[in-house]
Amino acid sequence: MRRYKIAAIPADGIGPEVIGAGLEVLQALAARAGDIQFDVSHFGWGSDYYRKHGVMMPGDGLEQLKPHDAIFFGAVGAPDVPDHITLWGLRLPICQGFDQYANVRPTRILPGILTPLRGKGPGDLDWVIVRENSEGEYAGHGGRAHRGMPEEVATEVAIFTRVGVTRIMRHAFALARSRPRRLLTVVTKSNAQRYGMVMWDEIAAEVAQEFPEVTWDKMLVDAMTVRMTLQPESLDTIVATNLHADILSDLAGALAGSLGVAPTANIDPERRFPSMFEPIHGSAFDITGKGIANPVATFWTACQMLEHLGEADASNRLMKAIEEVCAAGVMTPDVGGTATTRQVTDAVIETLRTSNT
Ligand code: IPM
Ligand code: MG
Secondary structure, eight states: OEEEEEEEEEESTTHHHHHHHHHHHHHHHHHHHSSEEEEEEEOOOSHHHHHHHSSSSOTTHHHHHTTSSEEEEEEOOBTTBOHHHHIIIIIHHHHHHTTOOEEEEEEEOOTTOOOSSTTOOTTSOEEEEEEEOSSEEEEEEEEEESTTSTTOEEEEEEEOOHHHHHHHHHHHHHHHHHSTTOEEEEEEOTTTOOSHHHHHHHHHHHHHTTOTTOEEEEEEHHHHHHHHHHOGGGOOEEEEOHHHHHHHHHHHHHHTTOGGGOEEEEEOTTOSSOEEEEESSOOOGGGTTTTOOOOHHHHHHHHHHHHHTTOHHHHHHHHHHHHHHHHTTOOOGGGTOOOOHHHHHHHHHHHHHHOOO
16 A cells, blocks of 8 residues: 555635545545555645634644645635735745745646637647746845835845756756657746846756757747747747746646646655645635636646656546546536536546546
């Protein structure tokens, strides 16, 4: 029996609904496999916790999470708590505290889901965006002076380090090499930003020497939006800074038909700490409690988690089940269906039970 300790942090909005669904699917998968066991611990951190305790998680939160093999995270954000508090109080301290420097965001057009790209469908868009997740524009460096005065000043400093850029570049090249097309696009804005971004370009060229099997090219981030939209099939693996990849991954999600299906993995490739897996979509208070949240992004990130844990077969089995259920039209309203979270979850579980793969 292979046992995995999973820390579940459902947090805010639809987080508990989709994480609940994701855990059910994982347990069904374990039952089907027979030799995998998930021991799940629940952590009730998030905005409710903040309202009671004034913090999003306890001071020793990271210590509590450390013994786990992976973190299964829902979403943070609440209408009555400022976004920078929810974000800097829970998700970012985990990403940064556990040095989850590689944020990996696969995007594909799933069968049955309509893309806004005219004439395109599954097969035309199969990308993985690798987002630098520890520094850059999210380094948290900056400040404000002379608040409220006419001379008020604010700085928001992007930090790029040789260590930080080299390690994300290696991760991206290695990922590109593991995919059939062995194709990597390095995104920067090195025409306008002549220090950090030029260093990115230089380090990309250096790291490329270590990966002769990978074909790579460079794009400026503005032109990249055009290429993603007009020539989606020309791209495969993509690496970009924290902010650029944040923006490009929303575009990717929209082009693939919905952010409701987009997953993300915050990975510590050196495995010193647990990595964290979450849907991209956020807390979605407008549909919280209605039972219609799309669980597909959470299922897909569960696939990423399984892969990271070394359970590639289980990961593939779950991904296949998700695709079958989407192809059969069992989908939530955000992707044009009429099914509830419950129905999509049941359909995936049923497919897992009956599939012979
Ligand atoms: C994402 C999200 C977050 C980010 C928000 C919630 C701060 O947009 O995961 O892409 O920018 O990192
Ligand atoms: Mg984003």
